Amino acid sequence: MSLTLTYFPVRGRAEVIRVMLKDQGAEFxxxxxxxxxxxxxxxxxxxxxxxxxxxxxGDLTLYQTNAIRRHLARKLGLYGKDQREAALIDMMDEALQDLLNKYIKLMFEKDDSGKEGYLKALPTGLKPFEKTLSSNKGGFLVGDKISLADYALVLLLIHHQVLSPPCLDAFPSLQSYLKRLCARPNLHAYLHSDDFKSRPIIPGKRA
Ligand code: GSH
Structure with a gap:
């Protein structure tokens, strides 16, 4: 089945879709x-x-980033092993969307005046993910297999390290999780590709 993603020449909302497809080795x-x-x-x-x-x-046309992500998660087996895990994945993903919305708002601000306050509040936002990862022996946000929510978290952490390189210093579980996931062969190759590196996070904001 042929897959096509149509988007602007930036990471933006589509990057998490690209990351998921690339890591899964799906041709698109x-x-x-x-x-x-x-x-x-x-x-x-x-x-x-x-x-x-x-x-x-194929003949299915989807709009809305999160609908696309969930479609791919169901199609590629990235939605947990049962309904219980799917519910937990949704919960983590919604919490990540809350963080992402704040991040997007900051990215679109005209100047850097909101950055200090944003970074001050960031640890409170990251703490639940640190706590979840430190207690889940499976190595992922939910269960023992990568899911929809893990891709959102990985990309969010990558972008936050661009915003503030030391922002994960107080979060050992997030740091080791990020390192481990970014070393997955397909993801590693993509994150080091010119394709990824040359794409601005949003128009005018270089990564
Ligand atoms: N809820 C939608 C989604 O997640 O897909 C929002 C989509 C959205 O905001 N798209 C922006 C867009 O198309 C780019 S990130 N902007 C151009 C326009 O609105 O004319």
Whole structure:
């Protein structure tokens, strides 16, 4: 089945989808839409909610990042081993979305004035994940296999280390988790690729 991701030439909301597909070794095509193409074409009008990303899986066309992520998680076996694990994965993922929303808000601020306050509050946001990882012997947020939520956490941690390199210093479980997951062969190759490295986090913000 052919998979196609359509998005802007930035990491943005689509990066977690890319990371998941790359780590899983899933072949997919990318359609890169520049701002010029977006504003000058009929693509926006053709999108159900007027926004990207678009994900096509054969004849299934999906909008909404989290719907795409969950579709892929179900398809690729990244949603836990049973309903109990799926519920816990959803819980972790929702908490990660809360952190991500704050991070996105900060990224789109015009200047750096919010950064200090953001970094001051960050440990409170990271603590539950540290606690979960330090008590889960399976090595992942839930169970003993990588899930939808792990990809969100890994990418969030990578981006936070760009924002503030020492931000994980007080979190040994998060540090070793990040190191271990980033060493997964496919993920390691992707994270060191020009493709990943050259893509800005958001327009105008270099990683
Ligand atoms: N809830 C949507 C999702 O998660 O997919 C939000 C999508 C969204 O905000 N897309 C932005 C977009 O298409 C890029 S990250 N912006 C261009 C526009 O709205 O015209």
């Amino acid at each position: 095509d990318e359609k890169v839409i520049t701002m010029e193409m977006w504003t000058e074409s009929t693509l926006k009008a053709s999108c159900l909610f007027g926004q990207l990303p678009i994900f096509e899986d």
